[in-house]
Amino acid sequence: MNRIIKFYHECGSPPSFYRITGHWLRPMFWLALTLSIYGLIDGLFLAPEDYQQGDSYRIIFVHVPAAWMSLFIYAIIGIAGIMTFVWRMKVAEAVMMASVPIGALFTAVTLLTGMLWGKPMWGTYWDWDARMTSELILLFLYIGVFGIYAAYDEDPRKAARLASLVAIIGLVNLPIIRYSVEWWTSIHQGSSISLMEGSTGIRDWDMLRPLLVMALATKFYFIYSMLSRARIYLLRTEKQKQWVQKAVLGAQPSGGAS
Amino acid sequence: MQFWSLMKRDVLVAWRKKSNLYQPLVFQLLIVTMFPLGLGAGAQTLSKIAPAVVWILALLSTLITLENIFKDDYEDGSLDVYVLSGMSLSLAALSKATAHWITTGIPVVLFAPVIGMLLHLPGHAYGILMLSLLLATPIFSLLGTVGSALIMNIKNGGMLLSVLVMPLLAPVLIFGAGAVLETTLGNTAMNHLLLLLGCTVLSVTLAPLAAAAAVRINLE
Numbered sequence: 001m002n003r004i005i006k007f008y009h010e011c012g013s014p015p016s017f018y019r020i021t022g023h024w025l026r027p028m029f030w031l032a033l034t035l036s037i038y039g040l041i042d043g044l045f046l047a048p049e050d051y052q053q054g055d056s057y058r059i060i061f062v063h064v065p066a067a068w069m070s071l072f073i074y075a076i077i078g079i080a081g082i083m084t085f086v087w088r089m090k091v092a093e094a095v096m097m098a099s100v101p102i103g104a105l106f107t108a109v110t111l112l113t114g115m116l117w118g119k120p121m122w123g124t125y126w127d128w129d130a131r132m133t134s135e136l137i138l139l140f141l142y143i144g145v146f147g148i149y150a151a152y153d154e155d156p157r158k159a160a161r162l163a164s165l166v167a168i169i170g171l172v173n174l175p176i177i178r179y180s181v182e183w184w185t186s187i188h189q190g191s192s193i194s195l196m197e198g199s200t201g202i203r204d205w206d207m208l209r210p211l212l213v214m215a216l217a218t219k220f221y222f223i224y225s226m227l228s229r230a231r232i233y234l235l236r237t238e239k240q241k242q243w244v245q246k247a248v249l250g251a252q253p254s255g256g257a258s
Numbered sequence: 259m260q261f262w263s264l265m266k267r268d269v270l271v272a273w274r275k276k277s278n279l280y281q282p283l284v285f286q287l288l289i290v291t292m293f294p295l296g297l298g299a300g301a302q303t304l305s306k307i308a309p310a311v312v313w314i315l316a317l318l319s320t321l322i323t324l325e326n327i328f329k330d331d332y333e334d335g336s337l338d339v340y341v342l343s344g345m346s347l348s349l350a351a352l353s354k355a356t357a358h359w360i361t362t363g364i365p366v367v368l369f370a371p372v373i374g375m376l377l378h379l380p381g382h383a384y385g386i387l388m389l390s391l392l393l394a395t396p397i398f399s400l401l402g403t404v405g406s407a408l409i410m411n412i413k414n415g416g417m418l419l420s421v422l423v424m425p426l427l428a429p430v431l432i433f434g435a436g437a438v439l440e441t442t443l444g445n446t447a448m449n450h451l452l453l454l455l456g457c458t459v460l461s462v463t464l465a466p467l468a469a470a471a472a473v474r475i476n477l478e
Contacts, residue, residue, distance in 0.1 A: 085471075137425045137428055140421060140424060140425045141425050143421055144418075144421050144422045144425065147418050147421055147422070148408060148409070148418065148422065151409070151412045151415065151418055152411065152412070158475060158476075158478075161475045162408055162472065162475055162476070165408070165468065165471055165472055165475065166408065166422060168468075169404065169426070169468055170425070170426075172464065173425070173426050173429075176429050176457070176460075177425060177426075177428055177429055180428065180429035180432045180433065180453070181428070181429075181432065
């Protein structure tokens with residue numbers, strides 16, 4: 001137990017965070033790459049055809065994991081935002097701002113793959129149904145968090161605190177937005193995965209496996225990408241500190257040459 | 259006490275500069291003219307889109323007034339005076355939102371029937387239209403106060419303000435315009451109105467806190 005608490009406190013300090021996460025980057029990257037190659041091959045070639053949608057259902061192996069990530073990352077941003085706002089933790093700031101572009105990217109991927117799937121299935125790229133609309137609004141929320149941060153470029157710490165406030169407001173509103181939008185009649189199919197009997201979801205293990213593998217792969221990609229960005233964010237905001245100069249200059253073998 | 263004096267001051271400032279008062283209404287009148295010109299003047303077409311258009315116009319015309327709720331006070335230093343006076347910032351935010359509602363929200367509510375009439379909104383929907391706007395305009399002002407507090411330090415923050423506030427107003431638009439639409443279709447608007455009321459209560463409770471937090475971050 002004490003080790004966990006110690007680890008937690010270590011992660012709160014930028015130099016130890018930088019040092020510890022440095023060891024994680026490579027394994028996370030390779031895990032993400034291997035899993036997504038396996039998941040894509042399994043999903044796009046090996047998994048059986050759907051009896052109704054044929055081959056075009058296969059886009060869900062990208063679409064659904066991306067959609068999960070778009071919400072998951074917003075939750076991370078919200079939690080990191082609360083930590084930034086209440087405790088002014090620099091590492092939480094870094095995690096929050098590092099997650100924003102990744103989350104926005106996953107949201108955009110969700111929307112794009114959904115549109116590509118919608119054309120053959122619904123006969124239209126875009127339809128104002130509940131989930132597409134709330135996903136689009138989620139993208140606006142991401143843009144809002146990023147926009148306020150970008151607008152305060154002269155003081156990054158203040159900018160991060162304002163961005164954390166925007167993220168928290170968004171987190172409070174997200175359920176309201178989601179349920180209000182749900183009220184429209186929807187032509188979107190129900191959830192793809194459901195363990196309940198008699199539902200119309202995926203029950204075939206051969207289809208489920210690549211989906212879960214892809215879900216894991218996106219998680220590892222997120223951790224890899226977020227940590228790399230957070231590390232650079234910390235280097236930039238702490239650039240006058242000694243540990244940064246040691247970490248950056250110490251890594252170069254010939255020192256003063258560059 | 260401070261709540262009332264601050265509110266009275268803001269209302270007075272808006273009253274002295276009359277353009278603040280009629281700017282949203284002129285905006286609505288200008289835009290509503292575009293609809294028949296673009297869509298054709300058929301009464302049936304217009305009355306079908308009337309609930310949505312009246313509502314969106316109310317929303318947009320409020321949106322253009324939001325930027326200055328805090329900006330002027332921030333720039334001329336009166337915001338620092340509020341903080342130094344020891345006044346609760348949440349209360350100050352609530353008071354500014356109330357003043358904004360009195361000078362913008364109430365005119366918009368009163369003007370909505372005119373816009374509705376120009377678009378051939380069916381006669382029995384006017385009551386619900388005004389009621390729904392009466393519940394929603396405080397939300398516009400309150401969330402606008404939050405947005406304005408967030409961007410008061412930014413030059414040309416209007417676009418950013420819209421990006422920040424628009425997603426939060428989406429539920430309000432759904433419930434509000436939905437209430438009017440249901441009425442024109444002959445259904446009850448009660449569900450929508452109650453949900454709208456819920457949004458009003460929620461924003462009265464939470465928005466001043468968020469606005470105060472934003473002011474505090476900006477001033478430190």
